[in-house]
Structures are given as C-alpha cells and as structure tokens.
Amino acid sequence: MAESHSSDASFSSIQPDCTEIIVVRHGETAWNADGRIQGHLDVELNESGRQQAAAVADRLSKEPKISVIYSSDLQWASETAQIIATSCGGLEVVKDPDLRERHLGDLQGLVLREAAKLNTKAYMAFLSHSTEQEIPGGGESLDQLYQRCTSALERNE
Template sequence: MPTTKLCLIRHGETTWNAERRLQGHTDIPLNAKGILQARQMAQALKNANLIFDVLYTSDLKRAADTANAIVELFGIEAKVDSTLRERHFGALQGLSIQEAPLVQPAIWQAHIARDLEHELEGGESIQQFALRVQTVLDKIQAQHSGKTILLVSHGGTLDMMYRIASKQALSTERVASVPNASLNWITHQQDDGWSIERWADTRHLEGPALEGVDL
C-alpha cells in the first residue's frame, strides 16, 4: 500500500510577523531574517539528502520566495497554487493582535472564539477555509499518491492541515506550534488517511523562530 509523504514548510519571517500583525492575503515579502531562514531550511533538506518528487507553494510572495530557496538549491521548478494561501482575515488584515481588539472588537471576538461561520467582514469563515485546505490536500494526494511532496505555505494553512491529519475539531483552540521556516511531516495511507509524523522541526535554524498569529 503506497504511503504519500508531505513535508509542510511555513514561510520565513516577515516584518508583519515580527510586528504580530495579521497578514492573511496581504502580500508581504520576507524580511532579512526570513530570507536567511529560507536558505537554512533549504540547506537542511539538501544536507539530509532528501529525495522528493514535487514542490508546491502558495502564490503569496512570502511563501514563493521561501520555496525559491529550494528551487535554487535543488535546480527544480515549483508548482504555484493560490489555494495554498493563508486564510483571508477580512477586516482584521493589517491589524496587529494588540490593535485588532480595539479597532474591530466584535470581529476580533468572533475570531478568537473560533466562530466557524463568521467571515470577518469580507474574509473567509473557518468552515470555508477548512474546505479549501481539505480540497487542495486531497487533490495533491490524489495526483502524487505514494510520492514525497514538499509544500510551502502559511501558519494558518498548516494548522488546518494539522487539524485534518490529527482529526482535531475546527472549534477547538490551536494545539500545534507552527514556527517560521519549520519542517512538518504528515503521511497518507489509503485505509488510514492522514497522520502526523513529525511537527515543528526548527533544528536547522539559527536562533528561535516566531509562532504564527494568522490562526
């Protein structure tokens, strides 16, 4: 029975990450530390002699530039897929976690309460986001069954994949750590579905990595 392996990689650090600001679909580039983290992550994969079949990335610049560190080192192309984007946070995008409760108190409360149907005024509900992530995960697995896949995405997106693989309810608080430029492995078998293999590996990074607030 073939086992499909996915290495899920969160993008490197951005200025908005450092400011604890909700990015969502806002296209923020890596900062200098994030560029270095991307290079360290790619080099760690090279040092491990990792053999993989395909590389996917979100189209947002912070993910695509992180994936590009792998492209340059391995001499391969990345498949760009906009459905791997972060959740759209609507009216909360651009606000820091300190500003949001003051500027958008009702929407912030819906966000932290994990209201599954609230779209955050122009954004995505948790249910909509979960369906998007489940759909792209199923599509990639079906297209590359039994293969090893690298996938560069975002904190909220990887948290949703963790929930899918661990069967964690959408309404429950986050339990997974999703640091910048971390390596996170999940596997899929036909009879058992997805499962977590390793998570939040940052041993390849020099110094601590920030957790995601886009969750």
Template sequence: MKTRQTSISSQSCRICLVRHGETAWNTERRLQGHIDIPLNETGLSQAEATARSLARAGLHFSALYSSDLARARQTAAAIARTHALTPTHDPRLRERHYGHFQGLTFDEAEHRHPDHFRRFKARDPHFALPDNGESLNALAARVHAALEDIARQHAGETVAVVTHGGVLDIAHRLATGQALECAREFAIPNAALNWIEHTAGSWKLIAWADESHLQGALDELPDT
C-alpha cells in the same frame, strides 16, 4: 520534534510542510492574510537555512508546491534551488483571508472591532470577517482539497509544500482529528519542518515544528 525519514508504501504520500520565513509584519504581530508582504532579511536567511537542512538530510522530493503569495514563493525558491525543482504555485495554499483585520495588529483589531474580535478569538468555525473574510470552515475546505489533490497525484512519493501559519493549523488538525474550534496547543514557527502522511484516505502526523536548523523563529499568531 524531528523525524527520521523511512521508505513509504506505494499507497502513501508523505508531505513536508514549511511555513514561510519571517516577514516584517510577523515581527509586529500584524495580521497579513492575503496582503502580499515579502520576507525580511531574517526570513530570507531562514529560507536558505531550511533549504540547506533538507539538502543535508539527503531528502528526495518528487515535487514542490507553494502558496502564490510572495513570502511563500520566496521561501519555496530557496528549496527549489537546492533540489532542482520547479515550484507549483497554488492559491489554495494561501493564508486565511482575515477581512477587515488584515493589516492590523491583534491589539488594533480588538480595539477597533471588539465584537468581531471576540468571535475570531473564540475560533467560531462559521464566522467570516467582513470585507471578504474567510471562515475557518471555508479555509479548512480549500486546504483539505489542496492536500488531497497533492496526495492523489504523488502516491508513493515525498513532496514539499510551502505555505502559511493558518494553513498549517488546518493541516495539523486534519492529521490529528482535532476540531477547528479547539484552542491551538502546538507551535507553528516560521520556516520549521512539519511532516504528515496520507494513506488510503487517512492522514497521520509524523513530526511537527522541527526548528533545529534555525536560530529561533517566531510562532504563528494565536487563534489564527
């Protein structure tokens, strides 16, 4: 779904959310979490395609924010070059920490930890995986805080935020009011464009999952 950019009020902040480009672990359907995996060649090409698309659209971004993990930083760097921006790297925009699932494929996680996988797949908002795993509630709290801070600092402006699939899942629910425990019914492709807006304490969804500038992109893993 694409959006046509229009002027915004001085009380609003419009945010273009971009999931990082593809990594080798994305192609393997492997849970990355906080493990610092770089983009693969496809991901690097996707990052450049996203940056070119935003430049062709003539968009002006007042600021660029990014997760501090390499795959997001590399994606943000492409946007920074085409828009003459210096990225601000915020760890609150990191992917969810998946505890002892990190580094495993979905099948491996289910086979090794069936009880934990069942609660994970059910989107129990209170469940945090062992080994420093993060609950959906905890993830939502830090993502909400980061986005609210950005919106407050950039009233009347448009900003870009490069982040991860789990963070985008939270952002979509923040903008639509969908509960954390509901199954995801929206796509989160690598390097797609997603737009939300904050006005007077409320969020709304403008457009989602625009991948018209890409030649196919992997969706985020389900239930993450």
C-alpha cells in the same frame, strides 16, 4: 502479544506507495516581526525570513528525494518555497492560491495587539471557537479554510 507487536512494526516505515508531505511555514516578514496581520495581503520576506528559509532549505536538501514543491502564490510563501526548491536541485515551485493562509477580512493589515480596539467585531470573530464563524470583511471561517486547503491537496496529489 509478541506476534501482534511484530506485525505492527511493518506500519512504522513509509511504504513505497505512500506520499510523505512535509509542511514548512514561510520565513519571517517585516509584518510578522511587527505583529501585523497579513492574511491574504502580499508581503515579502525580510532578511531574517530569507535566512530562515535558507536554513530549512539546507536541512531539506539532505532528504532522500523531494519530488515537488507546492506553495501559496503570495510573496512570502513563494519566496520561501523558491529558496528551498533551488537548494533541492532546482525543483519547480507549483504556486496555488488555494494554499494561502486564512483570509482574515477586516483584520488584515492591523497590528494584532490593536485589533481588538480598532475592529472589535472582527477580532471577536477571529477568537471564536466556532469553525463556522466568518470574519467580517470577507474573512474565512475555519471550515472554509479547511475546505479550500483540502481541495488543493486533493487536486495536486
């Protein structure tokens, strides 16, 4: 048993030929604060979101080596990424539309607490546990979101 434990210890550290991915959620927007559904709609960070991004940037600037930053091309994500990139030595931000959040179709722009009343069909599709369920109005299924984001990661590795 002791031999098995000591051989397992080699898996606890990151190997030099491995890539570590740090995932950061964007800072807050006015729409987030209002409970409004963004999806692919382009909204900028609010002041609180900029402060959140600066706090994460300060923390990540202490990491030994961040070599690249990828971001959605939407304002709230790319501004968050740019704040981090500047703090981490002026790295370039690679913007990729395939890293956007889930497209939420007819729900985009609605306040979540009102969505069930305003568009019941889209709201029920959003709540569905089926990974194949698309949201009316051009919204993605969870499978489509997974495929899009996975393709982006594989393309950018």
